[in-house]
Amino acid sequence: MAAAITQAEAATISIASVSDIPAVDRILNLTAAQPLLAQYGRTRVTAAVRRHLDQLRADALAGKLAQADVDESQLVEILAKQLAAANRLHLRALFNLTGTVLHTNLGRALLPDEAVQAVTSALTAPGNLEFDLETGGRGDRDSLVEDVLCELTGAEAATVVNNNAAAVLLMLNALAQRKEVIVSRGELVEIGGAFRIPDIMQRAGAKLVEVGSTNRTHAADYANAITPRSAMLMKVHCSNYAISGFTHSVEVSTLAELARPHGLPVTVDLGSGTLVDLTQWGLPGETTVRETIRQGADLVTFSGDKLLGGPQAGLIVGRADLIARIKKNPLKRALRVGKLTLAALEPVLRLYLAPEFLAERLTTLRLLTRNQLAIRVQAERLLSVLQTALGTRYTVTAEAMFSQIGSGALPVDQLPSYGLVVRAGNGAKRHGRALDQLEKALRQLPRPVIGRIASDALWLDCRCLEERDEAVFNAQLLDLSL
Numbered sequence: 001m002a003a004a005i006t007q008a009e010a011a012t013i014s015i016a017s018v019s020d021i022p023a024v025d026r027i028l029n030l031t032a033a034q035p036l037l038a039q040y041g042r043t044r045v046t047a048a049v050r051r052h053l054d055q056l057r058a059d060a061l062a063g064k065l066a067q068a069d070v071d072e073s074q075l076v077e078i079l080a081k082q083l084a085a086a087n088r089l090h091l092r093a094l095f096n097l098t099g100t101v102l103h104t105n106l107g108r109a110l111l112p113d114e115a116v117q118a119v120t121s122a123l124t125a126p127g128n129l130e131f132d133l134e135t136g137g138r139g140d141r142d143s144l145v146e147d148v149l150c151e152l153t154g155a156e157a158a159t160v161v162n163n164n165a166a167a168v169l170l171m172l173n174a175l176a177q178r179k180e181v182i183v184s185r186g187e188l189v190e191i192g193g194a195f196r197i198p199d200i201m202q203r204a205g206a207k208l209v210e211v212g213s214t215n216r217t218h219a220a221d222y223a224n225a226i227t228p229r230s231a232m233l234m235k236v237h238c239s240n241y242a243i244s245g246f247t248h249s250v251e252v253s254t255l256a257e258l259a260r261p262h263g264l265p266v267t268v269d270l271g272s273g274t275l276v277d278l279t280q281w282g283l284p285g286e287t288t289v290r291e292t293i294r295q296g297a298d299l300v301t302f303s304g305d306k307l308l309g310g311p312q313a314g315l316i317v318g319r320a321d322l323i324a325r326i327k328k329n330p331l332k333r334a335l336r337v338g339k340l341t342l343a344a345l346e347p348v349l350r351l352y353l354a355p356e357f358l359a360e361r362l363t364t365l366r367l368l369t370r371n372q373l374a375i376r377v378q379a380e381r382l383l384s385v386l387q388t389a390l391g392t393r394y395t396v397t398a399e400a401m402f403s404q405i406g407s408g409a410l411p412v413d414q415l416p417s418y419g420l421v422v423r424a425g426n427g428a429k430r431h432g433r434a435l436d437q438l439e440k441a442l443r444q445l446p447r448p449v450i451g452r453i454a455s456d457a458l459w460l461d462c463r464c465l466e467e468r469d470e471a472v473f474n475a476q477l478l479d480l481s482l
């Protein structure tokens with residue numbers, strides 16, 4: 001599309017008219033256009049040619065069509081670019097340099113190759129999703145992962161739904177519809193705007209009974225709230241906030257003692273739900289699903305794509321009689337997972353059976369445990385490429401910074417990391433604008449680069465930049481248009 005031409009430019013370029021614009025067929029018959037026809041088909045290429053020529057006609061009538069705009073080889077080149085852009089999928093791979101490893105907006109956990117291969121196979125061949133290979137009869141899709149989930153958590157039974165929000169909704173609807181659920185005021189969480197415990201409770205048809213205060217809840221608060229209408233005592237992980245200072249909350253084991261004489265279950269929404277002790281890799285400690293069950297939780301719900309490092313899923317593990325009730329609920333059918341999820345989940349869970357290899361084989365854990373020195377070496381390797389691509393308007397340095405786990409996992413803990421810090425100019429005005437411009441240009445690369453702007457700088461944390469992707473990262477920086 002021709003830009004408006006200034007007088008100075010008009011003196012040096014020759015203006016073209018409508019009669020200089022080639023016919024559609026002429027373009028379609030050009031040798032250079034043949035690969036486009038082969039790739040995209042005549043229908044799409046013809047439409048693209050028409051659209052572009054219409055634009056040229058409008059430019060010509062406005063007196064702003066240059067001879068160069070009707071150059072045939074240039075026309076084909078523009079068409080190739082337009083068709084390639086239109087053909088690009090909306091869901092694209094990008095570089096997550098935000099420093100948040102499990103970034104909800106960027107798709108959370110990355111899956112290991114074992115999971116990718118299992119998904120490929122599930123996509124391209126029929127499988128025993130609900131078919132019992134022993135009996136030849138109908139099978140249960142949960143049984144594909146139930147054994148391994150029980151082995152890893154010490155639970156009697158397990159079921160899987162679409163995500164953890166669905167797991168909580170289903171559990172509440174199945175066990176507490178038209179009844180009361182007792183929860184501490186300090187645990188009424190909101191996750192990412194749309195998931196709020198009080199709202200989910202209402203949608204599930206359960207009545208929330210809040211006990212205690214925001215910062216302190218005691219065993220007696222729960223005990224005093226138990227009535228014949230109670231369905232369960234529930235604990236919710238404070239995933240994305242921390243209450244510190246003068247605080248008190250009640251342990252799962254205490255709740256279990258309180259609930260047992262009344263025959264009430266204790267349920268725990270663990271959110272991220274780790275399956276192993278993360279402190280062995282120097283990461284912050286989190287109560288595992290197994291510990292929560294050992295402490296007396298009757299049911300535990302958690303996500304598949306947070307710290308677990310698998311596909312989006314909601315896992316419910318615990319007492320066999322309660323899981324059986326949950327599985328009979330019609331919502332279970334509405335919230336069930338597809339074969340791709342199960343295909344990806346099983347190999348990820350199996351990696352946990354060999355914890356000694358986990359930090360190497362489970363992508364999420366590998367990224368979380370990347371050593372700061374290794375990240376530093378990488379950042380320093382990338383520094384000059386980025387500085388060259390950005391030119392003198394920007395200054396790039398390699399600096400220490402902190403990554404976050406993300407996805408509401410361990411909100412207060414940060415991981416020592418390293419990355420590139422870009423500052424705009426030196427002493428020039430409108431720094432903010434130059435940074436915003438850079439942030440946008442990086443976002444518009446073929447494989448967008450996403451960082452974060454803070455303290456007048458663009459921070460590009462290298463923790464999640466896989467070494468095998470570095471070549472692509474570097475190569476596309478050369479095309480950066482600022």
Ligand SMILES: *Cc1c(COP(=O)(O)O)cnc(C)c1O
Binds near residue numbers: 165269302
């Ligand atoms: C993340 C989270 C959820 C929601 O899980 P999704 O898998 O995102 O649906 C629910 N409860 C808690 C405590 C969480 O941290």
